[in-house]
Amino acid sequence: FLDEPTAGVDPISRRAFWDLLYRLSNEGTTIFVTTHYMDEAEHCQSLAFIHLGRIVARGTPQEIKQKVMRGQVMEIDCSAPDLALSTLRDSTLFDEVGLYGALIHVVGEDVEQHRAKIEDLLTAEGVEITSADIITPSLEDVFISSIKQEEHKIRSDQHGSTLEPTAESEENRR
Numbered sequence: 001f002l003d004e005p006t007a008g009v010d011p012i013s014r015r016a017f018w019d020l021l022y023r024l025s026n027e028g029t030t031i032f033v034t035t036h037y038m039d040e041a042e043h044c045q046s047l048a049f050i051h052l053g054r055i056v057a058r059g060t061p062q063e064i065k066q067k068v069m070r071g072q073v074m075e076i077d078c079s080a081p082d083l084a085l086s087t088l089r090d091s092t093l094f095d096e097v098g099l100y101g102a103l104i105h106v107v108g109e110d111v112e113q114h115r116a117k118i119e120d121l122l123t124a125e126g127v128e129i130t131s132a133d134i135i136t137p138s139l140e141d142v143f144i145s146s147i148k149q150e151e152h153k154i155r156s157d158q159h160g161s162t163l164e165p166t167a168e169s170e171e172n173r174r
Contacts, residue, residue, distance in 0.1 A: 002033045006040065018043070038140040049146050056150045061139055068146045071095060072111040073137045076104040076118070079128040087125050093117065096144055105141060 002021075006014045018040065021031055025045070033044070041047055041061065048058040049068075057068045078084045084104050088097040094108035106118065112134055122129055137145075 002031065004034055004036065006035070006037065038138065038143055042139045049143055051147050051150050052154075054150075057142075057146050064146075065137060065139065065142050068149075069137050069142045070145060070149070071107055071109045072134050073141050074106040074111045074115075074118070074132055075100075075135045076106065076122075076132045077102070077130040078104065078122060079130070080126070083125055084122050084127045087121050087127070088118065091117075091121055096141075096148060098144065100138075100140075107137075107141060107145060 006017055009017065021033070022043075025031055033040075035041055043061075045060065046058070047061055047064055048055045049064070050056070057064050059067065076084065081099055081102050081104055085097060085099050088094065088104065088106060093114055094106050094111065096105070096107040098105050098107075108114070115132065118132065119129060
């Protein structure tokens with residue numbers, strides 16, 4: 001069991017460490033790792049997303065991406081990412097708007113249909129768009145989406161039920 005083994009580790013040592021883990025795994029050793037680095041989780045054979053002590057998704061990275069992710073992700077490269085971020089968040093058109101390095105990820109149902117609106121909003125603020133493409137969601141996009149879905153579910157449960165544990169939630173606690 002390894003709890004965030006690469007936190008604070010330099011990139012070269014981090015890569016060497018994961019090379020060792022891959023080798024051990026290929027030799028048949030089961031390795032249980034916790035990590036906040038989604039790029040590391042992407043290479044695992046099996047994953048579980050845990051939120052507030054509950055498993056909210058599990059499977060291979062590809063299975064989780066297919067099962068959990070709702071909507072599309074548009075990646076925007078533009079001249080003023082911070083301004084674009086606040087402008088798109090203020091529009092409330094999308095489920096999630098996040099900054100990924102110097103790029104913006106816009107997540108929502110049918111984001112492509114809002115392309116003209118996105119361009120209008122950003123152009124009105126003086127932001128030049130270099131590119132805006134629908135991309136395959138990263139595991140980080142999927143994780144954020146799954147946590148938002150879970151938080152929405154929790155809020156709904158708090159307003160509409162007695163929060164009785166279900167068979168599924170009991171299974172997820174194990």
